[in-house]
Amino acid sequence: MTVRVLVAKVGLDGHDRGIKVVARILRDAGMEVVYTGLFQTPESVAVAAIQEDVDVVGLSMLSGAHMTLAPLVVEALRQRDSSIPVVVGGIVPSNDVADLKAAGVAAVFGPGASDEEIVGAITSLVSPAE
């Protein structure tokens, strides 16, 4: 089964270099990738993820707002009874990683994460139940 991933930019952060590169890496790894463009809200991401029936949501965050916005995306999904895992990539200081995980984020990829690391983590998030 093909893994489906929604990659998203939430809030006002316009840095889209990383998300575009990661989207292509995931495609190269055989996944289907949906990108909804800039300036999304936690709600619009949750709605799109459910509509598109994706297996994983990937957020790209480089402005420092991850502690505010990433938990809101998890919450918006849970409010809609969805258990789709949320992963975060971008500039996240290591002290914030534990707090993000406590808020329900499944994995965090810092700057310099390798292709294998990202693809591997997403694959294992999707497959353990099977």
Place this chain on the structure above:
Amino acid sequence: MESERAYDRWRRDYDAAKLRRPSFATMSGIEVDPVYGPPDGEFPGVYPYTRGIHASMYRTRLWTMRMFAGFGTAVDTNRRFREIIAAGGTGLSTAFDMPTLLGLDSDDPMSLGEVGRCGVAIDSIDDVRDLFRDIDLSAITTSMTINSPAAIMLALFVAQAEEAGVARARLGGTLQNDILKEYQAQKEFVFPPRQSMRLVRDTIAFTAAEMPKWNSVSVSGYHIREAGSTAAEELAFTLANGFAYLELAREAGLSVDEVAPRLSFFFNAHIDFFEEIAKYRAARRIWATWLRNHYRAADERSWQLRFHTQTAGVSLTAQQPENNLARTAIEALAGVLGGTQSLHTNSMDEALALPSEKAARLALRTQQIIAHETNVANVADPLGGSWYVEALTDEMERQAESLFAELMDMGDGSMLEGCIRGIEQNWFQHHIAESAYQLERAFNRGERIIVGVNDFLDGNEAEDLELLRITNEDERKQITRLATVRQRRDDDAVRRARERLATEAADPEVNLMPALIDAARAEVTVGEMMATMAGVFGRYVEVPVL
């Protein structure tokens, strides 16, 4: 003049220039010439300026060490500004927070988590009053890094300065105001491209008529490069955007010579040392050639490309962050050997957070070491004549010309039209995304080594840097400030100012600056002015390309 030899022209200007020191020598006492090369070759300060725009370059004045600052509320940033001035700074450079850059008020739901985080929050003239409190705006220059709401920020600045008794004609500074690169790379756009260009036109025309000391656009390649372009793409797209603004101003009835001297440029200094130097040299030569031959500028100042440089944020690593000091030093040196007019050096912690005070100081010290210890500023264009650097300079120019030809084709002979259609057709965005992807591929295949990231990993565990932490406290403070303004202002005046703005926005022949200044005085907020214009202009939604 035409027939005067480059050497004679250079000699005359050099001899007339004031110098920082009576003589320049190496550390061991060898006297050095101001520039080296064959007598029939190119010289700095002489067309086509490959070797620099001034005859005496840094012998007269070192580059400006312009460090960019802004955080929290206007009161916080004002305190920082006054420290800079007390330390001898004569230029301020304002960083705005993300909501302000997108023209949103601090109490907008979309602003949540971003207020005061990456820069200062400005909602109304009230914040501008606090931002420049006790600062004499006629005695310093102010750079404002803002694009989509640039016209609004200029209006707020003019209104506040006049309230403080400084006439607009006496205000000196720079507005980034480079909207084209927002669609191409930085992505902080609000209105559709053509409507945004009308605002740029209005600011260019307004400053040309009323603010003789103001630089209307800082044409910025920095963000294009950070978004992933190659050096040649950065060079070509930036200069093409510069040509587009000239054509825009010409459409508004201004001559090239009225506008070109007020455009400045802003380039990246990435880690490939010689390629960067070649890029700056090619930039000057291309600009001079096009301005003289294609745009028929007669004023020499129109031919001279002035630029600011910032070291590459994207080259910095979160791993072993102290290594970033070395990267930044090498990049800064490239900017200086390339003849930059001003320089911002990044702090070593910028892959992790906004700079701490200590990291920002080290970044400035890096420039001071280059300026005062290395003697590299003694000789203009010291790499000119290197077979390698000259060949790279020619290659940069060749690649840029080939991209210009594509843009001219796309625009049916107009660079302005070519740049706008290039955005609408995702041509720029595709180029940049493809180059970013290719770089990533090379990194992932191990062909490109990044120290501490895919090799030389010892020491990656330690992370003991003191980072600047920004809390949500500033966001709460700013929202309270804004609520006070909304409560006390004259609602009728606000309504009238917004109606005038809407009416005038609907007529593309009208210059919107007077209506915006009027709105600024009535304490209309940035978010309200943007919303009023968006009601007429619409909002731009990018169709993302992967």
